[in-house]
Amino acid sequence: MSFADRISFNETGSPRRRLAGISVGLVYLVFPVAEIVTGEITGARAVWAGATLAAYVASFLATVLSPKSMTEHSSRTYPLLALTTALGVAAAAVFGGAWLSLPVYTVVLYGFTLPALGALWAIVLTLIVVIAAGVAHGNDAAGLIVLALQVVTLGVLFISIRNSRAMSIRLRLAQDEVARLAATEERLRIARDLHDLLGHSLSLIVLKSELAGRLAEQSPQLRKEIGDIETVARKALVEVREAVTGYRRRSLEEELDNARAVLRAAGVHAEVRLAGTPLPEPLDGLLGWGVREGTTNVVRHARATRCEIRMTYEDGTAILEIVDDGSGGAGPYEQGSGLRGLTERVTGAGGTVTAGPTTGGHRLSVRVPA
Helix, strand or coil: CCHHHHCCHHHHCCHHHHHHHHHHHHHHHHHHHHHHHCCCCCHHHHHHHHHHHHHHHHHHHHHHHCCCCCCCCCCCHHHHHHHHHHHHHHHHHHHCHHHHHHHHHHHHHHHHHCCHHHHHHHHHHHHHHHHHHHHHCCCCHHHHHHHHHHHHHHHHHHHHHHHHHHHHHHHHHHHHHHHHHHHHHHHHHHHHHHHHHHHHHHHHHHHHHHHHHHHCCCCHHHHHHHHHHHHHHHHHHHHHHHHHHHHHCCCHHHHHHHHHHHHHHCCCEEEEEEEECCCCHHHHHHHHHHHHHHHHHHHHHHCCCEEEEEEEEECCEEEEEEEECCCCCCHHHCCCCHHHHHHHHHHHCCCEEEEEEECCEEEEEEEEEC
């Protein structure tokens, strides 16, 4: 999976923590509130000021909560950011004074939500708005200078915080990926060593036992003992091969990555959709086998241009579906292919495999209980 797919709220802070952290600065909104409470703004203007401030705070907090993660925004993020910006600019332009601080708060959102270059342009525009509104309402120069410095420093600060946080997340994910690859390489090394050291020796024992058994045909007792040696050696050889197969087994995530690469190389557009909780280890390996077999059939036989792989694990049942837009017919799923072995494995685990043509393509479905 890509980094964006794997960054979750656990890595970027829960919504509650983000809300608590970024809302601390809202304490300075006490100054616009004070203008209403003390009567500096009265009548209808006070009503409009209070409504505008409430709408701004609600929009501000909604914008804070809307991103899915540090690097992935929802469809609501940018519309909410635009609304927050409009409310802040309107309040500053209409009321001036302490209300000039609202665009300063919006700068914090720019640093968290916009790309660095876009955030810098938004900071410049906010600086112009604050100075223009301050001059129009007769704010003193010292106050405007302080506000201008706040716009620039807060904007740059939160851009840096966001970039540092995103870099830290990517670094941690890269370290996890390096560790996973190292573990995979170690498993492959052990598998190669087992095969080289034991496989050859056990095969030689089996052959020698067969030869000795033929030479000892006149001695039933000797033939029996040699037969026992051969049986034990064959059993050990089978166990070694099973162990090597287990070490060489790749996880579902690795098989999905490999499927993307293989389908891309074959000119097939691939879509992978995952839903539900992580798979238990036995199901992870079994479904990884299903992805490999299904992808192989798509590449070899389907003549498809698009393939969708859907993996869900909910309510104790894992479901893998591989759907392509191939030319139809029984070619990709005829008996004698790797699907027979997959069916045997899935059936042994208490699951079912269905495969065949559908409207406009082919579909492989694997359903296995936990």
